[in-house]
Amino acid sequence: MPTEQEVMEALRQVKDPELHRNLVDLNMVRDLKISPQGKISFTLALTVPSCPLREQISAETRRVLQALPGVSEVEVVFGAMTPEERRAALGSAVPALPKLNQFNKVRHLVAIMSGKGGVGKSSITSLLAVTLARQGYKVGILDADITGPSIPKLFGLPPGGLRGGDQGILPAMTHLGVKVVSTNLLVKAEDTAVIWRGPVISGAIQQFWTDVLWGKLDYLLVDLPPGTSDASLTVLQSLPLTGVVLVTTPQDLAALVVRKAMAMLVQLNIPILGVVENMSYFKCPDCGSVHQIFGPSHLAEIEKAAGRPLPSVRLPIMPDFAALADSGKIEEAQSKEFEQFAPALLQKP
Ligand SMILES: Nc1ncnc2c1ncn2[C@@H]1O[C@H](COP(=O)(O)OP(=O)(O)OP(=O)(O)O)[C@@H](O)[C@H]1O
Ligand SMILES: [Mg+2]
Incomplete structure (x- = not known):
C-alpha cells in the first residue's frame, strides 16, 4: 500500500x-x-x-x-x-491578463422569484427579456435554476452552447440578441441531470455572475429556482440585486407563499419591483368573456401585505403560449400586457 x-x-x-x-x-x-x-x-x-x-x-x-x-x-x-x-x-x-468581465456593466440586476414552483417564473423571465429586447434594451438572462434549468429550451438554444477561456465565459445568444447563461448550455444533452450539492450550486451561480462576459446590459434577469431554497438565498444574498419581481397565481396557497417570500425580502432589505399574477384569467377567444379559472385575483391582498402600491400585471392564460414555449419559439410570443408593464415593473421603487 x-x-x-x-x-x-x-x-x-x-x-x-x-x-x-x-x-x-x-x-x-x-x-x-x-x-x-x-x-x-x-x-x-x-x-x-x-x-x-x-x-x-x-x-x-x-x-x-x-x-x-x-x-x-x-x-x-x-x-x-x-x-x-x-x-x-x-x-x-497564468499571466495576469485583465479579466474582460471587469468591463461588465449591468444597470438593473433583477431576480424573478416565486413562493412555489410551476407558477411560470421561467416563462415570465423569458417574456420579460423578449419584451425588453424588442423595446431596444440590452438584456441577459442568468438561469440560476442550476439543477432544473429551462431557459435554453424556451429559446431553442442547443446544449453545449457556452464557450469560454481564461478570461471568462461567453453567453449564448438568442435571435433577438438576449444573452443567456445556464447549466443546460454546459451539458452535452438537454436531458442530462445535473446532480450537484448545495455549495457547488451556489458556486456555479456566483460564477455565472462573476466569470461571464456579460458586457454592457440594461437588464440582467435572474431566473430563480422555486421557493426559498439555498440557491435562491445565494442569489438574494450575494448578487447586487436592484430588486425582485414576484410571480404568483390566483390560488390561495400561492398568495400565502408569496407573502412568505415577501417577508424574506423585507428581512434581506431587497426591494420588490413588481408582481406578476400569472394565469390570472382566461379570455374566451370566441365571445370575449373573462373567466377566473383559478379563482379571483390576490393582487390587492399582496399589495396590502407590502404596505404600498406595487406595479403589477395580470397575465392571462395564453393557450398558444405553451406550444411556443415547448418548441423553443418563445421569442415569437406576444404579450400586450407585458409591453405596457415591463418597463414599469423595472423602475426603481
Ligand atoms: N400565462 C400562461 N399561459 C399558458 N401557459 C403558461 C403560462 N405561464 C406559464 N405557462 C406554462 O406553465 C408551465 C410552467 O411554467 P414555467 O416553467 O415557466 O414555471 P416555473 O415557475 O419556472 O416552474 P419551476 O418552478 O419548475 O421552475 C409551462 O409549461 C409553461 O409553458
Ligand atoms: Mg423555472
Missing part, C-alpha cells in the same frame, strides 16, 4: 491540461484517504465545477494511481474551489 507522500508524488505527474501545472501544486487534491485495503479516495477541487476537462483529469489520476503497488481502487469525488482559492490557483498559473 502506498503512503500519502507516494500518492501525492504520483499525483504531481498529472497536470491540469489548461493551466499546465500539476494538481498538487494547484492545491486541487483534498481529503486524501488511503484504506488498509488499498483504496485511495480524495476530492478533486476543480477551478470551475463544470470543468469540461474533468473526465480527462480524473482518468489521468486513476492511471497514475493504479500504477502504484497495492492500490485496489481509486475514488475521485469532484468538488469546487472557493472564489479565493480559484483566484490563487489561476493567479499563480
Whole structure:
C-alpha cells in the first residue's frame, strides 16, 4: 500500500491540461484517504465545477494511481474551489491578463422569484427579456435554476452552447440578441441531470455572475429556482440585486407563499419591483368573456401585505403560449400586457 507522500508524488505527474501545472501544486487534491485495503479516495477541487476537462483529469489520476503497488481502487469525488482559492490557483498559473468581465456593466440586476414552483417564473423571465429586447434594451438572462434549468429550451438554444477561456465565459445568444447563461448550455444533452450539492450550486451561480462576459446590459434577469431554497438565498444574498419581481397565481396557497417570500425580502432589505399574477384569467377567444379559472385575483391582498402600491400585471392564460414555449419559439410570443408593464415593473421603487 502506498503512503500519502507516494500518492501525492504520483499525483504531481498529472497536470491540469489548461493551466499546465500539476494538481498538487494547484492545491486541487483534498481529503486524501488511503484504506488498509488499498483504496485511495480524495476530492478533486476543480477551478470551475463544470470543468469540461474533468473526465480527462480524473482518468489521468486513476492511471497514475493504479500504477502504484497495492492500490485496489481509486475514488475521485469532484468538488469546487472557493472564489479565493480559484483566484490563487489561476493567479499563480497564468499571466495576469485583465479579466474582460471587469468591463461588465449591468444597470438593473433583477431576480424573478416565486413562493412555489410551476407558477411560470421561467416563462415570465423569458417574456420579460423578449419584451425588453424588442423595446431596444440590452438584456441577459442568468438561469440560476442550476439543477432544473429551462431557459435554453424556451429559446431553442442547443446544449453545449457556452464557450469560454481564461478570461471568462461567453453567453449564448438568442435571435433577438438576449444573452443567456445556464447549466443546460454546459451539458452535452438537454436531458442530462445535473446532480450537484448545495455549495457547488451556489458556486456555479456566483460564477455565472462573476466569470461571464456579460458586457454592457440594461437588464440582467435572474431566473430563480422555486421557493426559498439555498440557491435562491445565494442569489438574494450575494448578487447586487436592484430588486425582485414576484410571480404568483390566483390560488390561495400561492398568495400565502408569496407573502412568505415577501417577508424574506423585507428581512434581506431587497426591494420588490413588481408582481406578476400569472394565469390570472382566461379570455374566451370566441365571445370575449373573462373567466377566473383559478379563482379571483390576490393582487390587492399582496399589495396590502407590502404596505404600498406595487406595479403589477395580470397575465392571462395564453393557450398558444405553451406550444411556443415547448418548441423553443418563445421569442415569437406576444404579450400586450407585458409591453405596457415591463418597463414599469423595472423602475426603481
Ligand atoms: N400565462 C400562461 N399561459 C399558458 N401557459 C403558461 C403560462 N405561464 C406559464 N405557462 C406554462 O406553465 C408551465 C410552467 O411554467 P414555467 O416553467 O415557466 O414555471 P416555473 O415557475 O419556472 O416552474 P419551476 O418552478 O419548475 O421552475 C409551462 O409549461 C409553461 O409553458
Ligand atoms: Mg423555472
